[in-house]
Amino acid sequence: MAHVVGGFVVPHNPVMYFNPDGPDPQQKETVQAAYRTISDRIGELDATSALIIGCDHYILFGPTCLPRYVISTGDLEGPIDQLPGLKRGPIKANGPLGTHISEHGFANGFDYAVGRAMTVDHSIAVPHQLLLEPHPQISTVALMLACGVDPYLPLARAWELGQQIRRAIDAFDQDERVVVIGSGGISHWVGDENMGRVNPDFDAMILDALNNGDVDRLLGLSDEEITEQAGNGAMEIRTFLCAMGVCGAAGGSTVAYEAIPEWVTGMGLAELEVSGRA
Amino acid sequence: MNRDILEKVLYDLSTNRANLKLFSTEPDRFLKRYRLSEDERQAILGYEVRTLANEGVNTMLTWGYWLQSGRSNDDYLAAMRQ
Numbered sequence: 001m002a003h004v005v006g007g008f009v010v011p012h013n014p015v016m017y018f019n020p021d022g023p024d025p026q027q028k029e030t031v032q033a034a035y036r037t038i039s040d041r042i043g044e045l046d047a048t049s050a051l052i053i054g055c056d057h058y059i060l061f062g063p064t065c066l067p068r069y070v071i072s073t074g075d076l077e078g079p080i081d082q083l084p085g086l087k088r089g090p091i092k093a094n095g096p097l098g099t100h101i102s103e104h105g106f107a108n109g110f111d112y113a114v115g116r117a118m119t120v121d122h123s124i125a126v127p128h129q130l131l132l133e134p135h136p137q138i139s140t141v142a143l144m145l146a147c148g149v150d151p152y153l154p155l156a157r158a159w160e161l162g163q164q165i166r167r168a169i170d171a172f173d174q175d176e177r178v179v180v181i182g183s184g185g186i187s188h189w190v191g192d193e194n195m196g197r198v199n200p201d202f203d204a205m206i207l208d209a210l211n212n213g214d215v216d217r218l219l220g221l222s223d224e225e226i227t228e229q230a231g232n233g234a235m236e237i238r239t240f241l242c243a244m245g246v247c248g249a250a251g252g253s254t255v256a257y258e259a260i261p262e263w264v265t266g267m268g269l270a271e272l273e274v275s276g277r278a
Numbered sequence: 279m280n281r282d283i284l285e286k287v288l289y290d291l292s293t294n295r296a297n298l299k300l301f302s303t304e305p306d307r308f309l310k311r312y313r314l315s316e317d318e319r320q321a322i323l324g325y326e327v328r329t330l331a332n333e334g335v336n337t338m339l340t341w342g343y344w345l346q347s348g349r350s351n352d353d354y355l356a357a358m359r360q
Contacts, residue, residue, distance in 0.1 A: 148338060
């Protein structure tokens with residue numbers, strides 16, 4: 001039997017790679033230490049598989065076809081948008097688990113798009129590198145939600161999708177210990193006139209909701225409110241909601257938070273508790 | 279302006295090196311692939327990112343298209359803040 005054994009949310013900020021020494025050294029070290037802490041925690045959980053929930057940045061999918069959500073059911077490679085120190089290459093994938101989640105979804109009202117040989121962008125590759133590469137036994141399923149390009153996946157659907165994924169994992173007949181990673185956020189403005197702005201108050205509210213399992217607080221946000229208060233990049237909190245759905249919204253704890261204008265992002269990292277953890 | 283076709287042009291430029299090369303050497307030939315008004319053509323040729331963003335073009339695309347041309351991030355922000 002498969003079990004969800006852990007959940008996390010982390011940023012996938014590419015500016016960390018382009019401008020590594022931009023921030024105050026203490027802030028940089030705090031963030032890097034938080035990634036290491038979470039990676040170590042994944043090792044402690046004896047995870048065998050990871051589901052990374054990311055989002056396209058208008059580079060994989062274009063105006064000709066914009067999937068609401070797409071899951072890997074076979075091989076993985078990326079990132080398509082290479083970064084300094086993060087080159088494109090194969091990612092160890094768990095095709096059977098991704099296939100099972102998608103087929104469970106098909107049978108229960110979730111019309112996944114699937115990537116049978118999927119390329120990912122930095123939203124998957126950054127957490128993979130920072131959290132999973134130290135654990136070569138872990139294989140990955142990638143899920144990408146419509147967070148960066150409209151029409152956006154509704155917040156409620158991201159939550160429902162996470163709940164479906166949990167039911168699917170619980171019904172998977174292989175012995176897997178799965179961690180789920182919500183990749184993104186928190187406040188950041190991408191490519192507009194506010195780029196570089198960060199909103200620590202909004203970020204604190206999001207982390208508080210995560211830590212208290214307060215799904216309703218997040219579902220009560222409108223897209224306009226998110227964009228106004230925290231930028232177009234904060235639409236990525238959909239990945240948090242989806243991860244919360246997988247974990248059962250059982251609460252959590254902040255690992256680190258730093259507001260880093262030089263990295264144009266409120267960098268929030270947290271661990272999610274898992275309801276009914278084996 | 280047609281936001282969708284503007285996004286198609288910028289997406290095609292940002293994801294395909296051959297398109298970017300053709301646009302940089304023969305922009306008119308490249309843009310003939312798309313049904314663009316003269317205003318739309320001029321906005322693309324002139325890197326009028328503020329205009330494009332005002333028309334609803336995703337700013338992940340406007341930012342990438344600007345930087346791919348060799349223009350600076352500071353100049354991009356100045357253009358967007360006009």
